[in-house]
Amino acid sequence: MNISFMLGNxxxxxxxxxxxxxxxxxxxxxxxxLLIYLLFVLAIGFITGKGHQTSEDFFLSGRSIPxxxxxLAFISANLGALEVxxxxxxxxxxxxxxxxxxxxxxxxxxxxxxxxxxxxYYGSKVRSVPEFLKxxxxxxxxxxxxxxxxxxxxxxxxxxxxxxGLVFSDLxxxxxxASVALSAVVVVxxxxxxxxxxxxxxxxxxxFLIVLGTAPIVIIGLxxxxxxxxxxxxxxxxxxxxxxxxxxxxxxxxxxxxxxYLTTWTGTGNTSDNTMQITWPGLVLGxxxxxxxxxxxxxxxxxxxxxxxxxxNDAQRTPxxxxxxxxxxxxxxxxxxxxxxxxxxxxxxxxxxxxxxxxVPAGMKIDNVLPLMMGKYFPAGMLGLGLTALLASFMSGxxxxxxxxxxxxxxxxxxxxIRPNAPDKHYLxxxxxxxxxxxxxxxxxxxxxxxxxxxxxxxxxxFGFVNAPLIAVFLLGxxxxxxTPWGGVFGLLFGTGxxxxxxxxxxxxxxxxxxxxHLTFNTDQxxxxxxxxxxxVYGAAAAIIVSLFTQKKPEKEMVGLVYQLTxxxxxxxxxxxxxxxxxxxxxxxxATLILNILFW
Amino acid sequence: xxxxxxPIGIFFLLIGLVLTVYGIISPQNVIPNITQKINAxxxxxxxxxxxxxxxxxxxxxxxxxKP
Numbered sequence: 001m002n003i004s005f006m007l008g009n010x011x012x013x014x015x016x017x018x019x020x021x022x023x024x025x026x027x028x029x030x031x032x033x034l035l036i037y038l039l040f041v042l043a044i045g046f047i048t049g050k051g052h053q054t055s056e057d058f059f060l061s062g063r064s065i066p067x068x069x070x071x072l073a074f075i076s077a078n079l080g081a082l083e084v085x086x087x088x089x090x091x092x093x094x095x096x097x098x099x100x101x102x103x104x105x106x107x108x109x110x111x112x113x114x115x116x117x118x119x120x121y122y123g124s125k126v127r128s129v130p131e132f133l134k135x136x137x138x139x140x141x142x143x144x145x146x147x148x149x150x151x152x153x154x155x156x157x158x159x160x161x162x163x164x165g166l167v168f169s170d171l172x173x174x175x176x177x178a179s180v181a182l183s184a185v186v187v188v189x190x191x192x193x194x195x196x197x198x199x200x201x202x203x204x205x206x207x208f209l210i211v212l213g214t215a216p217i218v219i220i221g222l223x224x225x226x227x228x229x230x231x232x233x234x235x236x237x238x239x240x241x242x243x244x245x246x247x248x249x250x251x252x253x254x255x256x257x258x259x260x261y262l263t264t265w266t267g268t269g270n271t272s273d274n275t276m277q278i279t280w281p282g283l284v285l286g287x288x289x290x291x292x293x294x295x296x297x298x299x300x301x302x303x304x305x306x307x308x309x310x311x312x313n314d315a316q317r318t319p320x321x322x323x324x325x326x327x328x329x330x331x332x333x334x335x336x337x338x339x340x341x342x343x344x345x346x347x348x349x350x351x352x353x354x355x356x357x358x359x360v361p362a363g364m365k366i367d368n369v370l371p372l373m374m375g376k377y378f379p380a381g382m383l384g385l386g387l388t389a390l391l392a393s394f395m396s397g398x399x400x401x402x403x404x405x406x407x408x409x410x411x412x413x414x415x416x417x418i419r420p421n422a423p424d425k426h427y428l429x430x431x432x433x434x435x436x437x438x439x440x441x442x443x444x445x446x447x448x449x450x451x452x453x454x455x456x457x458x459x460x461x462x463f464g465f466v467n468a469p470l471i472a473v474f475l476l477g478x479x480x481x482x483x484t485p486w487g488g489v490f491g492l493l494f495g496t497g498x499x500x501x502x503x504x505x506x507x508x509x510x511x512x513x514x515x516x517x518h519l520t521f522n523t524d525q526x527x528x529x530x531x532x533x534x535x536x537v538y539g540a541a542a543a544i545i546v547s548l549f550t551q552k553k554p555e556k557e558m559v560g561l562v563y564q565l566t567x568x569x570x571x572x573x574x575x576x577x578x579x580x581x582x583x584x585x586x587x588x589x590x591a592t593l594i595l596n597i598l599f600w
Numbered sequence: 601x602x603x604x605x606x607p608i609g610i611f612f613l614l615i616g617l618v619l620t621v622y623g624i625i626s627p628q629n630v631i632p633n634i635t636q637k638i639n640a641x642x643x644x645x646x647x648x649x650x651x652x653x654x655x656x657x658x659x660x661x662x663x664x665x666k667p
Binding site: 029032033036037040043044047048069201204205208212216220223224227228229376377378379380381382385 | 602604607608611612614615618619622623626629630631632633634635636638640641644645648651
């Protein structure tokens with residue numbers, strides 16, 4: 001399950017009043033900044049689209065992009081609507097524990113992807129994740145993965161679009177349809193013109209914009225809390241202020257001291273001692289292992305960025321370079337939420353229910369904590385920059401989904417089943433058309449979500465059912481030769497089935513005669529983490545058992561796809577140290593370890 | 601293909617310029633809700649100008665080296 005999807009779930013659960021009237025007022029200078037941004041993203045689409053001759057140019061950037069660009073695009077594609085705003089919201093609600101979404105749920109998986117998985121992805125010259133499944137397993141495995149991806153990617157993108165429309169209508173009073181239409185048209189134009197290259201180039205621009213547009217709120221938030229220009233001193237004043245507060249993250253949950261909002265692991269031995277009400281095994285196994293590895297190592301949205309790299313070394317370094325800003329991102333996206341706790345009090349759903357607690361003020365909701373901070377502390381001009389950064393996050397996520405969708409649809413469904421062996425130019429045109437179709441489907445989903453917001457939660461849950469067992473099948477496929485094609489297919493199906501059963505048992509009580517079955521978790525997050533873990537275990541078990549009774553693939557057909565049968569990349573020892581994936585991986589790991597210790 | 605640092609650099613030069621000019625012509629536009637009088641538009645605008653200039657310079661150098 002995508003980590004931001006879980007945050008979407010979290011946001012959807014929060015009881016909030018409907019807002020009335022715009023909360024932020026923008027000036028002409030803010031509009032000027034927004035217009036400059038829109039002009040640039042369109043210009044990049046136009047310029048990058050000029051050289052496209054083949055479908056591979058369009059879908060995979062002709063495998064020509066250097067590692068620093070694919071690396072930044074790798075994390076930027078993930079910086080969708082729910083990610084940037086959702087992380088600040090989660091920071092406000094759960095504090096520094098949210099950093100686990102980065103330090104445990106991203107970095108280890110990104111290291112694994114770069115060092116161990118890239119040689120197969122890039123080395124086998126596959127064009128998509130479903131195509132890898134076809135090569136390692138069979139056509140059925142490809143079809144299952146491709147069809148789910150093609151259906152759910154535009155749906156998820158639509159949810160992102162819905163969230164964006166809501167932010168702009170809630171905060172600025174803009175028309176929902178106009179906001180959705182504007183962003184959809186801009187994304188369609190630049191991705192249809194420039195394909196993956198335009199999407200990647202814009203993702204890098206959007207990355208810098210998101211960082212430089214949200215970082216000032218951290219500085220200003222510190223000054224507002226501490227009262228002076230010495231930021232270190234402000235931080236200490238802030239932590240003392242927060243430690244003195246009594247907070248309740250979820251309705252009916254435990255009341256905790258604000259000190260719990262500054263730690264990541266302390267208190268995870270007991271569900272009642274931490275803000276997320278989860279224990280460390282759930283965090284490590286469910287979030288850190290299954291959910292993180294399935295998202296970062298098998299979701300084509302991010303994998304596609306690595307395939308655009310110009311050579312194997314750059315492809316391997318893509319997730320490792322991405323890990324460097326990723327590990328620092330909590331300070332840009334989560335910290336504004338934590339800093340907001342004393343500055344915009346009363347948005348915690350739990351606190352609103354506490355005796356004598358502060359009710360949520362009308363028109364302000366916890367989902368909007370980041371733009372509310374911007375509105376409160378950014379002057380005209382800076383507000384334009386901040387809102388443009390938010391729009392950039394929406395667009396990067398949307399474009400990432402659309403480019404991944406058009407590639408999987410064209411290569412794995414259209415060229416495989418509808419019209420095989422057509423001229424390459426034909427597939428290039430289909431890709432362009434599907435870009436438009438993908439965005440139109442997303443817009444459709446945005447409107448469905450607007451009419452019935454519970455659809456958000458369901459879409460994300462169903463997507464999670466499919467993703468968790470995928471990593472089991474990938475790991476078995478990449479690191480063992482005994483897993484058979486049908487083992488892979490049954491692993492996917494059984495793992496998904498296990499995820500569905502787990503979800504049913506924690507959502508409903510099943511009565512069997514006098515016995516009743518129900519799984520209880522303190523929070524939906526904890527349920528999600530454990531559900532993912534069991535989906536992995538059952539998926540892996542099914543794949544192994546079915547492999548014992550079915551025909552193995554000949555070893556010569558698995559060369560380049562399985563670790564034992566793939567030659568190691570040559571000449572790596574001749575590279576300077578900063579280009580060696582293993583050295584980079586060790587450095588990234590150590591830096592993440594230090595961050596964990598600092599915020600233990 | 602164009603070196604990506606070039607458009608990124610030019611973009612931030614433009615945004616930096618808008619913020620800096622706005623910060624200069626409207627110095628009363630300080631950060632609301634805090635006691636310190638900080639002209640954030642001017643300060644951040646200058647920082648963005650430096651960042652934009654840095655990216656443009658290295659982008660232009662790399663572009664010139666390309667065949």
